[in-house]
Amino acid sequence: MSDRKFEPKGVIPACLMPFNADMSINEPAYRAHLKDIASVTGIAGITINGHAAEVHALTIEEQKRAVVVTKEVLQSDVATIVGICTESSLEAGRLAAYAQKEGADGLLVFPPAFMSLGGHLRPEMTQEHLRHITEASDLPIILFQFPLASQLSYPLDTLLELCRRFPTIRAIKDQIGDGNRHERQIRELHALDRPVYTLTTHSAWLLGSLAMGCDGLLSGAGSVIADLQVALFNAVQAGDLNAARAINDRIYPTVRAFYDDPLLDMHNRMKEALVLLGRMDEAHVRPPLMKPSAAEIEKIGRMMQLAGLTSENVYRYAA
Numbered sequence: 001m002s003d004r005k006f007e008p009k010g011v012i013p014a015c016l017m018p019f020n021a022d023m024s025i026n027e028p029a030y031r032a033h034l035k036d037i038a039s040v041t042g043i044a045g046i047t048i049n050g051h052a053a054e055v056h057a058l059t060i061e062e063q064k065r066a067v068v069v070t071k072e073v074l075q076s077d078v079a080t081i082v083g084i085c086t087e088s089s090l091e092a093g094r095l096a097a098y099a100q101k102e103g104a105d106g107l108l109v110f111p112p113a114f115m116s117l118g119g120h121l122r123p124e125m126t127q128e129h130l131r132h133i134t135e136a137s138d139l140p141i142i143l144f145q146f147p148l149a150s151q152l153s154y155p156l157d158t159l160l161e162l163c164r165r166f167p168t169i170r171a172i173k174d175q176i177g178d179g180n181r182h183e184r185q186i187r188e189l190h191a192l193d194r195p196v197y198t199l200t201t202h203s204a205w206l207l208g209s210l211a212m213g214c215d216g217l218l219s220g221a222g223s224v225i226a227d228l229q230v231a232l233f234n235a236v237q238a239g240d241l242n243a244a245r246a247i248n249d250r251i252y253p254t255v256r257a258f259y260d261d262p263l264l265d266m267h268n269r270m271k272e273a274l275v276l277l278g279r280m281d282e283a284h285v286r287p288p289l290m291k292p293s294a295a296e297i298e299k300i301g302r303m304m305q306l307a308g309l310t311s312e313n314v315y316r317y318a319a
């Protein structure tokens with residue numbers, strides 16, 4: 001276990017998971033990718049086993065192996081936040097305990113996907129899920145607040161009650177998708193007796209979201225543009241709107257490359273971008289994700305050019 005107490009705020013990129021053509025994990029490429037992200041000055045940690053790493057397509061053994069490999073690469077230099085994404089609360093508890101034993105610094109807790117069939121009407125089920133996790137581990141938790149449209153988001157009252165009941169919830173990763181609700185959540189989480197941070201993952205409108213008072217961001221796009229995200233966050237924190245808008249202009253073409261419909265291709269496209277930028281040799285995704293079309297890969301290349309990103313400056317562009 002790490003001896004540092006991790007505070008989940010600031011810029012926390014979520015890494016990708018490189019695969020070989022036969023769909024096995026490309027461990028050397030994963031290690032190199034982690035090193036690239038970790039080389040960015042100013043990040044607060046790296047999230048593994050998240051959407052960006054195609055966690056839905058990783059076995060439990062692969063998720064555990066990813067924790068071990070990540071710790072070998074990052075050691076105690078950069079905080080490791082482990083996604084806990086499983087349909088089973090028992091499995092979630094076991095994964096959380098494993099992550100803590102292997103030295104992780106925090107957990108990113110996903111809602112079980114089957115809860116979309118009415119979980120918002122049974123808040124006690126979410127409490128039970130979190131009970132299993134918090135009894136297995138006392139690591140700081142980032143609770144993933146899904147988009148309203150997903151039917152997996154926690155109603156505001158439920159969210160606040162979860163934060164009151166489970167003191168290790170220290171932040172939410174917010175993808176609620178509605179600006180009105182987003183701002184209200186930020187304010188009400190800050191107003192709790194034990195304030196809870198908001199890490200935005202509204203990666204398609206980061207500037208607006210950060211300006212509402214977020215405490216940081218946790219985004220898959222950090223696998224490619226972590227340095228620009230750090231620069232944007234710092235400019236917003238400093239209240240320097242002109243600088244923030246200038247950085248946002250550099251980020252914007254990458255938003256079009258990664259986050260245009262259909263959203264589920266976002267991390268798939270980031271892999272293609274890293275191949276185009278010379279940071280990954282190959283871009284394979286596990287089905288049901290499928291390789292973007294040649295036309296889309298061409299668009300990704302064009303957007304990287306528009307953003308000014310090159311193999312020489314990627315991860316250093318904001319400097």
Ligand SMILES: N[C@@H](CC=O)C(=O)O
Pocket residue numbers: 014050051052175201202203218219220221266
């Ligand atoms: N918004 C996230 C995806 C959700 O986990 C991202 O930007 O990668």
